[in-house]
Amino acid sequence: MNSDLNGNKRKKGIGFKYAFMGLRRVWTSEKNFRIHIFISGLVVFFGILLNLSMSEWLWTGVCIGLVLILETLNSAIEAIVDYLFPHYHDVAAKAKDISAAAVLLSALFAVFVGLFIFVPKIINLF
Ligand SMILES: Nc1ncnc2c1ncn2[C@@H]1O[C@H](COP(=O)(O)OP(=O)(O)OP(=O)(O)O)[C@@H](O)[C@H]1O
DSSP states (O other), rough: OOOOOOOOOOOOTTTTTHHHHHHHHHHHHOHHHHHHHHHHHHHHHHHHTOOHHHHHHHHHHHHHHHHHHHHHHHHHHHHHHHHHHHSOOHHHHHHHHHHHHHHHHHHHHHHHHHHHHHHHHHHTTT
């Protein structure tokens, strides 16, 4: 056992339980995360419908994973920044903007890969 800054006791050990609590936190508190999950569900649905190949599923999975991982990290950074800077501060703006940029880059990458995979398949339907 050790203590956090508020003197609360925290159990040391394998962090899976806390990691799942983190997932629940990001799901309940971050609208963007829920939107990404919803879009990921749609992509998987259309992937099944369009019968993606193994490598196409791999690329799709990498893109979905990348966006969700970066959105989760972005949420953690936002929480720290909000705590450290309750009022306007240039450092807070810089940290949040750059953290959001990481999510944006991953989303653009996902769109780029998605266009390569899905557009030819959709065109082939007609
Ligand atoms: N304390 C602050 N100081 C300076 N600028 C801030 C501060 N808080 C937020 N901002 C600016 O406002 C933008 C949006 O911040 P916000 O906290 O609303 O995050 P968000 O990207 O909208 O994410 P979410 O919707 O998950 O809260 C930041 O990217 C930053 O430019």
